Amino acid sequence: MTTHIYSGPLSMFGAKVEIAAREKNVPFELVMVPFVEGDAYEPKHPEVLRVNPVKQQVPVLVDDEVSLFDSTQIFEYLEDRYPAPTSLALWPQGIAERARARQLEQKSDEVFFPNVIKLFGLQEAMQSPPAIAACAGCARFYEEMEGLLATREYLAGPYSFADIAFYMAHVFADRKGAGMTGATPRLVAWRDRVGDRPAVRAVVDPMMRFLASQGRGVPAFLQR
Numbered sequence: 001m002t003t004h005i006y007s008g009p010l011s012m013f014g015a016k017v018e019i020a021a022r023e024k025n026v027p028f029e030l031v032m033v034p035f036v037e038g039d040a041y042e043p044k045h046p047e048v049l050r051v052n053p054v055k056q057q058v059p060v061l062v063d064d065e066v067s068l069f070d071s072t073q074i075f076e077y078l079e080d081r082y083p084a085p086t087s088l089a090l091w092p093q094g095i096a097e098r099a100r101a102r103q104l105e106q107k108s109d110e111v112f113f114p115n116v117i118k119l120f121g122l123q124e125a126m127q128s129p130p131a132i133a134a135c136a137g138c139a140r141f142y143e144e145m146e147g148l149l150a151t152r153e154y155l156a157g158p159y160s161f162a163d164i165a166f167y168m169a170h171v172f173a174d175r176k177g178a179g180m181t182g183a184t185p186r187l188v189a190w191r192d193r194v195g196d197r198p199a200v201r202a203v204v205d206p207m208m209r210f211l212a213s214q215g216r217g218v219p220a221f222l223q224r
């Protein structure tokens, strides 16, 4: 059975999974679930309801072995199912390095991204105290990542799921007014390095075209 990945046209979590599958050369079919005005994923796709009945969210992965939801859970499955050297390793070697990479991936989703979710609802009030606090939270996170890049090319050493997660999260931060600046030059160079990867471009470029087709803003660094 072909592996199916269910995602949405503006799903940053779905984009994480699609990038990882492309990096690992996984043969898969992408199913974009319905997306309506007001940014809801409606009506819910039957496979999404079957696999993720309570949360009803994408991404969902279905193959002959398993049906899974949650981008981070899917990362773990892809790495086990498509290990190196046949497939590109996306967790580092070594127990400590892997643990640090997993923590970074989780922090990207659960420490950094909640700031961005707050900004979604504050676009008309970007000078309000909660919006300023959310932008400051993003800036602090950028500084922390800048520190990591003093001694390495990617966030966890070799290119990994942590880079994929944070790249996608920061694209959405930029869209919502909390992009990185010249204050973190190593991170800006990292953004270019990650953004130039064919697997990343293959996912991000159509997403930006979708935004543009709807008359929505595309981050300046992705206007190509």
Ligand SMILES: N[C@@H](CCC(=O)N[C@@H](CS)C(=O)NCC(=O)O)C(=O)O
Residues within 6 Å of the ligand: 008, 010, 011, 012, 013, 014, 040, 041, 055, 056, 057, 058, 059, 069, 070, 071, 072, 109
């Ligand atoms: N922790 C989940 C988050 C998934 C998520 O938030 N998905 C959003 C799209 S990016 C969604 O399906 N939203 C529609 C809804 O909640 O009804 C993951 O990592 O996959």
